[in-house]
Amino acid sequence: MRVALASFEFEGNTLSSQINRRDTFSRKVLVEGDGVLPAIEGRDLAVTGALEALRKEGLEIVPILVAHGGSGGVVEGAFYRETLDRIVAGILKQPVDGVFLALHGAMICEGETDPEGALIAALRAALGPGIPIAASLDLHAHVTPRMADNADILVGYETYPHVDAHGTGRRAAELLAGALHGRIRPVTRLRRIDALLPVVGGSTNGDAPMAQVRELARRIEADGRALAASYFPVQPWLDIDDLGIAGVAVTDADPAAATAVAEEIVLAMWDRRRAFELACLSPDEAVREALDRPARVLISDAPDCVGGGAPGDAPAVLAALLRAGPDAESAVLVVDPAAAAEAFDLGIGKTARMRIGSSLDPRFHSPVETEVVVESLHDGHFTYTGGISAGTPGQMGPTAVLRAGRLRIVVPTYATYEYGDEQYRAAGIDIRDCKIAVLKNPMNFRTLLDADTSWVMVGGAGPTAPDLASIAWQVKKRPFWPCDDQQQPVFMENHRDA
């Protein structure tokens, strides 16, 4: 039996001003046909986990297309439609018995707010009802009724910070193999509540609220009430009306049980909604607090999270660090293609007054102007050491390290998803030697914590503003939590036989 294997992964953000085209994907992973297996084998990707599981089950793999674009704003409509057409046409070229898709689930395209739903529906329409379709999803997926109606199997990541993409691909593929070998008849059901949850409070570690939801899902699976139970606190920076937190369950030919489990999961998130809130500081408060603490401090610049779709160009914490003038080694990263190019033109050792930051999205801050020395220049290549991209190359493009006193400013040409400190290492900086280091993410920096390292979080405006109630929602209709203090959950639609 033959299984078509494809992935189309991108996390959108409608509050970002970026339009992402082919080059966003080709800088990461964009391969087709014979190019697929060499690009994914041995990696920690969801599609790799699926590949290994399907092979183990004796299924023949038909590699179609793998596209990873990371995160950003809105994907260009032409590139999206071309990629969708290539996936569908590639699968239809030969008879297949099943389809596996690795998706993020929160892509947004020009003219399409549910691109993954449109892809799965297009495949269902082309293949008919008898061919099982399975998809792995990011925990922040925007799962829609169209996705649940047209897929047989949907399974989300367990963890945030995300460390189980590979395992999620494997779990979804094992269920697909089970369906192909006639062991199970999977049905998938979705329940959604019209609410959003702050990403900063969404860790699945320790006793955090999402850790409790994770435990509940695993208990449901262990008790045999579902083959897979997934929770989707959703990528919240999508200003579209059809957005809410979701529970999804896959059962063996029992739609009513799947609906009940999906509802139990989404209600478990709703019941804990107040526990997701987290206090944030202003950039100046964060720097002062960091300097007051005796040991090393990581500052999370949450409103400019590259992994959530922001451009990574906000210089707010840089400005606060320059004002405070820390008397210990510190490091900050600000994406700025023009400033990087200027530093390459100047050359190592040269001093100049430079404008840094807010070059990609000037809506939230002004550039910072300061005198710097060009300390070093780098090609910006690195390899991810963990998370959903472990083993995959990253490209910051030409990257300059500028020095202002004891502060080093890493200035890459391109924004890259942050897992740990790969970007700083690629710029020759070991942040363990820094009193203060700034990370452009609200969650993954936690992978860098140890007994000598604490953290503070910066709030405020930006494409990934941590305070969701502070966002001027244009499309998504009120009332919804947390903008409105609702006492009862509002289910978004009666999905099929829910």
Ligand SMILES: [Zn+2]
């Ligand atoms: Zn995610």
